[in-house]
Amino acid sequence: MNKIFVKIALEIVKKYEISTETVHLDSSSFSVHGEYNRGNLYEQQEEPRAIKITYGYSKDHRPDLKQFMMDLICSDDGDVPLWMRIGDGNESDNKQFIKAMKDFQEQLNWDSLIVLDSAFYSQENIQNANQLKWLSRVRLRVKAAQDLVREINTEDLKDSDRTGYRYVILNSRKHMAESSRDGY
Numbered sequence: 001m002n003k004i005f006v007k008i009a010l011e012i013v014k015k016y017e018i019s020t021e022t023v024h025l026d027s028s029s030f031s032v033h034g035e036y037n038r039g040n041l042y043e044q045q046e047e048p049r050a051i052k053i054t055y056g057y058s059k060d061h062r063p064d065l066k067q068f069m070m071d072l073i074c075s076d077d078g079d080v081p082l083w084m085r086i087g088d089g090n091e092s093d094n095k096q097f098i099k100a101m102k103d104f105q106e107q108l109n110w111d112s113l114i115v116l117d118s119a120f121y122s123q124e125n126i127q128n129a130n131q132l133k134w135l136s137r138v139r140l141r142v143k144a145a146q147d148l149v150r151e152i153n154t155e156d157l158k159d160s161d162r163t164g165y166r167y168v169i170l171n172s173r174k175h176m177a178e179s180s181r182d183g184y
Contacts (some may be wrong), residue, residue, distance in 0.1 A: 002085055006107050009082045013075070022076035023112045025100060027093050027119075029058060041052045073114070083108065090175035095121035098128045105132060117176040 013020060014130040030052055053066050060067075066088040073082050083104045087096065097120045104114070111133065118137045149171070157166035 001178070002083070002107075005084055009080070010108070012080060013082070016080075018075050018080050019077035019180075020075055020082065020108075020110045020112050022115060023073050023082060023104075023110075024076060024079075025071065025073045025097060025104075025120075026117060026124045027069055027071045027091075028055065029060060029067045029089070029094065031058065031060050031067045033061050034064065035176075036086055052088040052090070054089040065178075069096075071096060073104050076115075077132075094125065095184055100123045101129065101132055101134065104145055
């Protein structure tokens with residue numbers, strides 16, 4: 001199914017001249033009701049593998065419901081869906097994002113900057129993403145990030161081109177060394 005989705009997305013990008021310089025990756029969980037027994041039909045199939053509709057971390061705050069996951073990559077230019085994958089209900093963003101990024105790059109062969117939320121940020125993902133361009137927020141449970149947030153003076157923040165955003169540029173070699181000690 002993803003191959004068809006990608007072919008359609010490629011045609012749309014070409015026809016409407018959509019920029020793929022920056023893209024956004026996120027996942028969503030979809031809660032479902034009812035029984036989902038896999039049965040013999042799915043067990044006999046080698047490819048494609050059926051997803052597991054099962055219990056997992058519920059973003060909907062409904063741990064009583066089974067779910068499945070969807071990873072989606074959209075363009076920064078108009079939020080056009082470019083790539084998607086449907087996955088098991090108990091998948092972790094942290095473990096799945098790096099695979100999604102690599103699959104996206106292999107299938108579309110674009111050198112896009114991939115923007116993700118902090119669920120991506122782990123030492124393992126950073127090491128595995130060395131051939132990819134990415135941007136993610138550091139999790140605030142990392143001590144070096146906590147220290148930076150406390151140290152930044154609001155007067156040092158500059159207004160961004162985007163309304164409502166402010167920023168500061170830091171050279172964080174010291175913080176990177178501390179971050180490595182924290183395991184990130």
